[in-house]
Amino acid sequence: MSTPVWDPEQYLRFADERTRPLRDLLARVPALPHEPAATILDIGCGPGNSTAVLRERWPAARITGVDNSAEMLATARTEGEPTADYLLADARRYDPAAAAPDLIVSNAALQWIGFAPEHGARPEAGGPTGAGGPGGHLGLPARWAAALRPGGVIAFQVPGNFDAPSHTLLAGLRRSPRWRAALGEGAARAGVHEPGAYLAALAGAGCSADVWETTYSTLLPGPDPVLEWVKGTALRPVLTRLTDPAERAAFLAEYGALLREAYPAGPYGTVFPFRRIFAVAVKR
Template identity: 45%
Template sequence: MPWNPSAYLAFASERLRPALDLLAQVPLERAARVADLGCGAGNVTRLLVERFPSAELTGVDSSPEMLARAKSALPGVRFVEADIASWQPDAPLDLIFSNAALHWLPEHARLFPRLCAWLAPGGCLAVQMPGSFQMPSHTAAREAALDGPWRGCLKPGEEHAGVCELRDYHAWLRPLVRNLDLWETTYLHVLEGDDPVTEWFSSTLLVPYLEALRSEHRAGFLAAYRRRVKAAYPRQGDGRTLMPMRRIFIVAER
């Protein structure tokens, strides 16, 4: 089941806000070489182009559907179809930027020092990842995975294979960099529609679940998930749904 750019961008402004908050804390005045890891449809890559217009910018993503959208929107940027777990730059980078992508990768104790090693002197690693894996939106997926004839097909929990506590990133990165800024923010998204939480996560969290299921089981799994999140995130009096979303941020200067 491929990633769906249109579904992902249905909440474009809400998804973009953490990237803007991360970029605001990047201390670089200029950058010659920039990589956007997990660039998706290129909406965050555009921010990097605007911030560093003279940079040689590379966007990396494994989804051909997302990259097709990115290439159409930003023809002047080099986009590479690759697994960000194995991709490597061909020269040191001034900025490695990754918004809502690295949580899919395991072994962060090895990954983050490796990313820092790719930085040029004075370079910056800037990362934002969801930290909501114990919130109802995510526990509902793990529970639904065990609630039906599909239970043997799914491996709940892989969507946050590597994410650790901020103190862990401090322990791994502080000896390697001259400045390290770590923080977390919980955004309260005000969503409209009949089932906005399922709609939100159908293009992210639920993709690997749905991909692993046989087609005849997908509707049942979604119904089991929908039932749980509707109970956990009831509509407010004005018809809108409030969904908290915790995110963690890392800015490391080499």
């Protein structure tokens, strides 16, 4: 399975829209055990937009951003939150225990980590069957909870729109005769579980948890705005594999036409519904 190559500039084209769910998530986070000098881990910090929001809330905290993309971390260090520490590491293998964190935050990153699609998962159509153990999707909350100080908090949000046209059309196109050989298998894919699975996993890890979902109806401006959105996230595995410029252009033209039909532009922009799943858990 190939690892996506990330483009910080493309991702941040919709920085406000991508950061709003994090602000809504952090509004539910209670006081931390060692405020104001709390220790905070931002796992899957990307280009540092999430780390900057954490700094706003906890200006005196020691914050470390963790990500497996050197490109994203380079942007985080210069444009995201320069006063934070950053670590290049894979969340599946990273052990946060040494940091003894008061808070572990993950903003729209957990969906990229392998999971077994039991418990009501919503994977990409024909999607992944990754590990469900300690390094897998539902295994991480237990590892994170074990690393927390008593009274510490886990807070994460993941996209819950894998059955939306933006994803089902992409999955169907990848399996089509023209693109099956290049894109049908082997590229990194993403998926999430239903809220109840996260609630059960966090409760089983010794936490009291609050899990909920919200659908954001975002009005995107400009031509092909949904295509521009997914270029920063869901399309990264495809764009990583399509190294030939002509093939890449052909794929984007075909996919863009499908998206324009699924998400028609209106007089004020294109409405893009986006479901997200949130969890905040406190270690007992």
